[in-house]
Amino acid sequence: MAYFKNIGKIVYEGRESDNPLAFKHYNPQEVVLGKTMEEHLRFAVAYWHTYVGDGSDPFGIGTAIRPWDSLTGMDKAKARVEANFEFMEKLGLPFFCFHDRDIAPEGETLQETNANLDVIVALLKDHMRSTGKKLLWNTANMFTHPRYTHGAGTTCNADVYAYAAAQLKKSLEIGKELGAENYVFWGGREGYESLLNTDMALELDNLARLYRMAIDYAKEIGFDVQFLIEPKPKEPTKHQYDFDAATTIAFLRKYELENHFKLNLEANHATLAGHTFEHEIRVAAINGMLGSLDANQGDLLLGWDTDEFPTDLYATTLTMYEVLKAGGLGRGGVNFDAKVRRGSFEPEDLFHAHIAGMDAYAWGLKAAARLIEGKVLDAFVEERYRSFREGIGADIVAGRATLASLEQYALQNKPIRNESGRLERIRAALNEAIFGV
Numbered sequence: 070m071a072y073f074k075n076i077g078k079i080v081y082e083g084r085e086s087d088n089p090l091a092f093k094h095y096n097p098q099e100v101v102l103g104k105t106m107e108e109h110l111r112f113a114v115a116y117w118h119t120y121v122g123d124g125s126d127p128f129g130i131g132t133a134i135r136p137w138d139s140l141t142g143m144d145k146a147k148a149r150v151e152a153n154f155e156f157m158e159k160l161g162l163p164f165f166c167f168h169d170r171d172i173a174p175e176g177e178t179l180q181e182t183n184a185n186l187d188v189i190v191a192l193l194k195d196h197m198r199s200t201g202k203k204l205l206w207n208t209a210n211m212f213t214h215p216r217y218t219h220g221a222g223t224t225c226n227a228d229v230y231a232y233a234a235a236q237l238k239k240s241l242e243i244g245k246e247l248g249a250e251n252y253v254f255w256g257g258r259e260g261y262e263s264l265l266n267t268d269m270a271l272e273l274d275n276l277a278r279l280y281r282m283a284i285d286y287a288k289e290i291g292f293d294v295q296f297l298i299e300p301k302p303k304e305p306t307k308h309q310y311d312f313d314a315a316t317t318i319a320f321l322r323k324y325e326l327e328n329h330f331k332l333n334l335e336a337n338h339a340t341l342a343g344h345t346f347e348h349e350i351r352v353a354a355i356n357g358m359l360g361s362l363d364a365n366q367g368d369l370l371l372g373w374d375t376d377e378f379p380t381d382l383y384a385t386t387l388t389m390y391e392v393l394k395a396g397g398l399g400r401g402g403v404n405f406d407a408k409v410r411r412g413s414f415e416p417e418d419l420f421h422a423h424i425a426g427m428d429a430y431a432w433g434l435k436a437a438a439r440l441i442e443g444k445v446l447d448a449f450v451e452e453r454y455r456s457f458r459e460g461i462g463a464d465i466v467a468g469r470a471t472l473a474s475l476e477q478y479a480l481q482n483k484p485i486r487n488e489s490g491r492l493e494r495i496r497a498a499l500n501e502a503i504f505g506v
């Protein structure tokens with residue numbers, strides 16, 4: 070059955086096209102810097118926003134009109150599976166991502182919940198086999214249900230911790246069954262409201278213990294997966310433990326877990342942390358921890374996670390620049406962890422939103438390739454740091470310098486001369502790379 074009856078296959082028609090249901094920039098087979106766009110971008114649809122989200126907000130109930138609205142329970146879950154593959158096929162999306170609770174409803178007991186999951190996972194597997202679509206990552210939702218009010222891996226209640234572990238175990242089994250490329254941990258309620266009632270050291274130790282159990286179990290069942298942690302500074306808790314890339318890397322190193330994890334970075338989480346997305350990607354990349362991207366954008370006028378579809382070309386260009394410089398996303402991809410606005414309630418809007426995001430990323434990829442091919446930034450940065458390639462700078466980089474040798478140099482040095490950083494000239498060049506004709 071077709072759920073999106075009025076929409077056909079979305080194809081690349083190029084810049085001249087005025088068809089809103091066509092790609093103007095995303096041309097999957099077009100080669101950019103030696104790889105096709107499809108290979109670079111590895112786009113994924115986020116099950117939760119696209120099939121489960123209903124447009125509700127703290128002030129109003131859902132507005133979304135969806136073709137499966139009349140169904141409930143497992144019938145609705147099955148309809149969403151069908152809709153997912155139709156949607157991916159029509160948009161040419163190679164991957165999808167989900168939380169366990171997105172795909173199947175919770176039952177009265179954990180046994181019943183797991184049985185619901187088994188039915189849907191079998192259905193997903195059939196469709197994946199017949200369509201060739203793949204699972205970029207799955208995860209366990211350990212934050213929505215009231216049992217997780219004090220957290221999951223960082224809860225104060227050992228019974229809740231055990232429940233979370235059971236849920237995680239099942240999710241790893243699902244990941245293996247569906248051949249997931251990655252498994253994501255986003256610390257939904259892994260954080261705290263107030264130190265007045267919190268044992269931070271115990272909570273962090275316990276979180277690391279849960280990660281260790283996941284590594285051991287994946288090994289035990291032969292699940293060849295890349296584990297990812299998704300940093301976020303706040304929301305839902307006031308202080309999320311995985312605040313940003315740097316904090317998360319420090320946590321992983323403390324517990325000697327760094328070789329088992331990479332990061333799943335999200336644009337809106339970066340801005341909530343007071344960083345740009347490209348900052349977070351660079352921090353991950355220079356630490357060998359760039360895993361995957363959750364593509365969206367926030368609103369700088371708002372202090373919460375608005376999860377808008379990414380349309381800002383400066384941001385997508387600088388994002389893809391960082392990705393290309395880091396050597397690509399490997400097993401990761403570009404997952405649209407993004408939702409249509411509450412006022413964009415028609416099924417057709419889901420297509421417009423993904424087309425906008427895919428085109429913005431394709432544009433960003435092409436502009437980033439122009440920056441790299443023209444050595445626009447590289448040439449300047451190379452020149453800017455040239456003092457570290459000769460003389461005293463080369464000594465510093467080689468580790469030959471000491472405070473005494475540097476003092477000796479500084480004492481006899483001529484007056485120091487700095488050079489302009491030329492940021493405005495560089496920004497103009499960036500504009501040319503993005504918009505130049």
Ligand code: XUL
Pocket residue numbers: 168208253255299301335363374406
């Ligand atoms: C929440 C968020 C999650 C994760 C997966 O802000 O980004 O959807 O991506 O749990």
Ligand code: CO
Pocket residue numbers: 255299335363406
């Ligand atoms: Co996310």
